[in-house]
Amino acid sequence: MSATIQPLSPTQRMYPTVGIVGVGLIGGSLGLALQHHHLATQVLGSGRSAANMAEAIKIGAITQIATLSEIAEQAQLIVLCVPVAQTKAVLEQIQPQLRPETIIIDVGSTKSDVIAIAKEVLGEQIGQFIPCHPIAGGAQHGATAARVDLFEQRQFIICPLLENAPQAIQTVEKMWQQLGSTVFQMSALVHDHIFAAVSHLPHLLSYALMLQVANSEDAQAKFAHAGAGFRDFTRIAGSSPEMWRDITFANSEAILEQLDDYILILQHFKKLIQDGNSNQLEKLLNIASQSRNNWKG
Numbered sequence: 180m181s182a183t184i185q186p187l188s189p190t191q192r193m194y195p196t197v198g199i200v201g202v203g204l205i206g207g208s209l210g211l212a213l214q215h216h217h218l219a220t221q222v223l224g225s226g227r228s229a230a231n232m233a234e235a236i237k238i239g240a241i242t243q244i245a246t247l248s249e250i251a252e253q254a255q256l257i258v259l260c261v262p263v264a265q266t267k268a269v270l271e272q273i274q275p276q277l278r279p280e281t282i283i284i285d286v287g288s289t290k291s292d293v294i295a296i297a298k299e300v301l302g303e304q305i306g307q308f309i310p311c312h313p314i315a316g317g318a319q320h321g322a323t324a325a326r327v328d329l330f331e332q333r334q335f336i337i338c339p340l341l342e343n344a345p346q347a348i349q350t351v352e353k354m355w356q357q358l359g360s361t362v363f364q365m366s367a368l369v370h371d372h373i374f375a376a377v378s379h380l381p382h383l384l385s386y387a388l389m390l391q392v393a394n395s396e397d398a399q400a401k402f403a404h405a406g407a408g409f410r411d412f413t414r415i416a417g418s419s420p421e422m423w424r425d426i427t428f429a430n431s432e433a434i435l436e437q438l439d440d441y442i443l444i445l446q447h448f449k450k451l452i453q454d455g456n457s458n459q460l461e462k463l464l465n466i467a468s469q470s471r472n473n474w475k476g
């Protein structure tokens with residue numbers, strides 16, 4: 180845990196120059212945190228929107244705006260913090276200048292698709308790519324939403340490739356531990372299955388409920404009187420539509436499985452309500468309530 184990890188001296192910095200591609204919520208928070216913990220001397224940032232990059236400089240998330248070529252030439256660590264469907268375009272631009280000692284990691288919410296793209300673009304250099312995913316975030320997006328403490332007391336997942344050097348994985352692990360995260364390793368398949376259930380499906384459900392209420396004739400009255408339950412359930416419906424469109428299609432197989440199971444439960448609930456079967460409904464609500472109350476998340 181972060182409390183037991185000693186800070187590094189400047190000479191021990193693992194990656195003196197870090198390049199962040201996509202300086203939004205995650206990229207911006209990483210830039211702030213790396214500098215706060217003195218883990219990088221220079222943080223180069225590359226992005227798609229000039230206004231967002233200006234904000235990234237203003238809040239100090241990056242020390243300099245750079246092109247992808249400059250990042251590939253100068254950074255010891257490159258972190259891809261773009262929506263997952265942008266991975267291919269970014270890697271294709273980095274690959275021609277990629278130095279053999281540079282490590283690339285990503286923070287994408289899906290892993291199998293990102294790994295397939297990285298293998299396709301990087302070919303024999305795939306060992307330099309370490310697939311990652313911080314389980315930290317929020318519904319706001321862009322550099323304005325960046326937070327220096329975003330990764331503290333959060334999980335960080337690595338889905339190592341056979342081609343990755345153990346030493347390179349250890350260095351990435353150590354960096355995220357210094358940022359306050361607890362690091363776990365798992366396969367991409369297991370990762371995508373788990374997060375389809377506990378992250379991707381909940382986001383789709385939240386968007387769906389928001390749509391249902393917003394599209395109803397008396398939407399104004401509903402919004403005017405909605406309380407904490409609706410607010411909690413729909414918080415994540417304010418998340419980036421581009422990011423969630425990409426995640427949904429990147430992990431569609433696992434998400435569809437979870438969606439089918441969820442629909443079965445909803446249909447079962449519907450039948451119990453139609454039949455007036457309050458005993459059975461209460462039994463199921465009890466199981467769910469106990470599971471939620473026992474969950475330490």
Ligand SMILES: NC(=O)c1ccc[n+]([C@@H]2O[C@H](COP(=O)([O-])OP(=O)(O)OC[C@H]3O[C@@H](n4cnc5c(N)ncnc54)[C@H](O)[C@@H]3O)[C@@H](O)[C@H]2O)c1
Nearest residue numbers: 201203204205226227260261262263287288316317320321
């Ligand atoms: N938001 C979360 O809760 C969360 C949590 C964990 C992981 N992630 C993953 O992190 C990544 C970034 O998410 P975010 O929440 O920071 O989103 P964000 O929208 O805040 O930031 C993404 C940034 O990438 C930039 N960008 C998009 N395409 C680009 C391109 N081709 N080249 C350069 N920059 C480009 C955008 O302009 C934006 O500033 C996504 O892959 C997402 O799946 C998000």
Ligand SMILES: O=C(O)C(=O)C[C@]1(C(=O)O)C=C[C@@H](O)C=C1
Nearest residue numbers: 288313314315316317318378415
């Ligand atoms: O805190 C939030 O709002 C989040 O949705 C964060 C959250 C999640 O827990 O589902 C979202 C996407 C990720 O890839 C990781 C974390």
